[in-house]
Amino acid sequence: MKLHEYQAKQVFADAGIPTPPSTLAKTADGVVEAADEIGYPVAIKAQVQVGGRGKAGGIELVDDAEEAREAAESILGMDLKGLHVDSVLVEGAVDFVNELYLGITMDRGEGKPVAMVSTKGGVDIEQVAEEDPDAIVREHVDPAFGMFPYQARRAVFEAGVDREVATDVASVLRTLYQLWADNDATEAEINPLMVTADDEVIAADAVMNIDEDALFRQPDLVEMEDTSAGGDELEAKADEYGFDYVRLSGNVGIIGNGAGLVMTTLDLVDHYGGEPANFLDVGGGAKAERIANALDMVFSDENVDSVVFNIFGGITRGDEVAKGINSALEQFDEIPKPVVVRLAGTNWEEGMEILNEDLVTIEKTLEDAVQRSVEYAQEVDA
Ligand code: GDP
Ligand code: MN
Numbered sequence: 346m347k348l349h350e351y352q353a354k355q356v357f358a359d360a361g362i363p364t365p366p367s368t369l370a371k372t373a374d375g376v377v378e379a380a381d382e383i384g385y386p387v388a389i390k391a392q393v394q395v396g397g398r399g400k401a402g403g404i405e406l407v408d409d410a411e412e413a414r415e416a417a418e419s420i421l422g423m424d425l426k427g428l429h430v431d432s433v434l435v436e437g438a439v440d441f442v443n444e445l446y447l448g449i450t451m452d453r454g455e456g457k458p459v460a461m462v463s464t465k466g467g468v469d470i471e472q473v474a475e476e477d478p479d480a481i482v483r484e485h486v487d488p489a490f491g492m493f494p495y496q497a498r499r500a501v502f503e504a505g506v507d508r509e510v511a512t513d514v515a516s517v518l519r520t521l522y523q524l525w526a527d528n529d530a531t532e533a534e535i536n537p538l539m540v541t542a543d544d545e546v547i548a549a550d551a552v553m554n555i556d557e558d559a560l561f562r563q564p565d566l567v568e569m570e571d572t573s574a575g576g577d578e579l580e581a582k583a584d585e586y587g588f589d590y591v592r593l594s595g596n597v598g599i600i601g602n603g604a605g606l607v608m609t610t611l612d613l614v615d616h617y618g619g620e621p622a623n624f625l626d627v628g629g630g631a632k633a634e635r636i637a638n639a640l641d642m643v644f645s646d647e648n649v650d651s652v653v654f655n656i657f658g659g660i661t662r663g664d665e666v667a668k669g670i671n672s673a674l675e676q677f678d679e680i681p682k683p684v685v686v687r688l689a690g691t692n693w694e695e696g697m698e699i700l701n702e703d704l705v706t707i708e709k710t711l712e713d714a715v716q717r718s719v720e721y722a723q724e725v726d727a
Contacts, residue, residue: 595620
């Protein structure tokens, strides 16, 4: 889950990292009012969850109310890299002499968090990472101990940050690491951390991405989630239904109970020359309603051309599943996409009898079921 810049900045500011004065606005009038209040010059910044807004025209610096209104009118409502801009952050512009980069992420190779510092911050940091990787200093952190002050100082000095601000930058870096850890972030980044002529450091941008699997213990952050922008509609639906769901690029919809079983089905679809459209695990003990919801999910994916159900009854009973499939499909005058079902385990025979063969294709083995669903999908494709 990505936070907006204004949200990440709030989290940073609450932890004591200096940020410019700012106000969120959704209308041109609101922008001018906020800008008048803050005092010119101000930066007007599109709040969309994507990097590189500056280069894409989503950030403007303005010197008076008239310019502020013009900028607001051009940025509000614009389409920025496919995302609709419905709010902007109005922020006191910083007069800077240097732009630094600070970032924390997980280094999977090392199995440790890594803090990164560069004096080549600003809009071209990706290019720096590619062309001049040595310009970014890395310091690994043992999560059991957190980031020691000496580690932060070492990284900052090695990166070549001016002595006058090194202590402050090191302190911001430690705070950033602590925020990364405390908030279950996958990334925390300040780019740029601006250095002013009188040696102040100010976070002019803020990025924080949160590990979705940790959201259950981050209730404050969940409240910040913006479900209106950027999120995949189907993934939002899956959240609502409580499914483990991943959208993939193929056209064979897959529903199963248990992650291993679904993975196996995915592999088999691939094995028989098909392409999975999704991973969807309805979980154990799936009752009729959950089955109907799962079907609703795959049917509303326009890429899906056929559906294969792979259910192994343990806690989940075959007859319950069969009822769910029937009741979900009976709602349609015409079944939107062909559905193939394979039932095994608890009450599979009862389930097979209950299933309405006018609505679904029944196969006894998993191999046959998968092959049939791949054929159906290929027929649609042809
Ligand atoms: P991003 O392009 O989405 O990463 O957005 P940033 O917030 O990093 O802004 C991009 C660039 O705009 C910065 O590197 C600065 O050069 C410039 N910028 C942003 N805010 C200010 C500001 O308050 N004052 C000045 N002078 N420039 C700014
Ligand atoms: Mn930035």
